[in-house]
Amino acid sequence: DVKVTQSSRYLVKRTGEKVFLECVQDMDHENMFWYRQDPGLGLRLIYFSYDVKMKEKGDIPEGYSVSREKKERFSLILESASTNQTSMYLCASSPRQGNQPQHFGDGTRLSIL
């Protein structure tokens, strides 16, 4: 089975801090994704990556950056955390082929105080 592991289930940070969310997948997938999930809004794509050191903006990239130095690891960075970034963050991965589903981690519930 594909395993997507997010480093923290719950995280509490303060406004203005730099926050790192880590995601690791064990299936050699080319594509990796970061979403945020808010009630009533479903999942919204923040950034995705289709190869090492490659990244593309999603629908809501403002206030975020990402890093993919190794194929298995995709990091989401909040440069200066703000209270409106309090949310559930989900990481996913998929093979390069377009007709393959994404596999999700269990999520990180991030609170910015």
Add this chain to the structure above:
Amino acid sequence: AQSVTQPDIHITVSEGASLELRCNYSYGATPYLFWYVQSPGQGLQLLLKYFSGDTLVQGIKGFEAEFKRSQSSFNLRKPSVHWSDAAEYFCAVGGARTAGNKLTFGGGTRVLVKP
């Protein structure tokens, strides 16, 4: 641009009754369609997927979905709901024209199961 609409935010169903969740999509070519389920505090688990071929697809946990191109719909069904089906359900669309295998998700439908 691709989009997904799940018209029902909440659905309450009695245990043993049938369930149907609606999903309408917009995509400019042949879509790839997915249904995911999310239990509280968990990530998303794939229930089923449609790429081509038979328009009625079977998934895990007794779920099925039917692709209707003329209606741009991909509704999810289950004949008899169990209490463990209480969760949030997401429909998603992607396709061959979508860079990087991106998916667009609907807003979700939360299912409550009455005893």
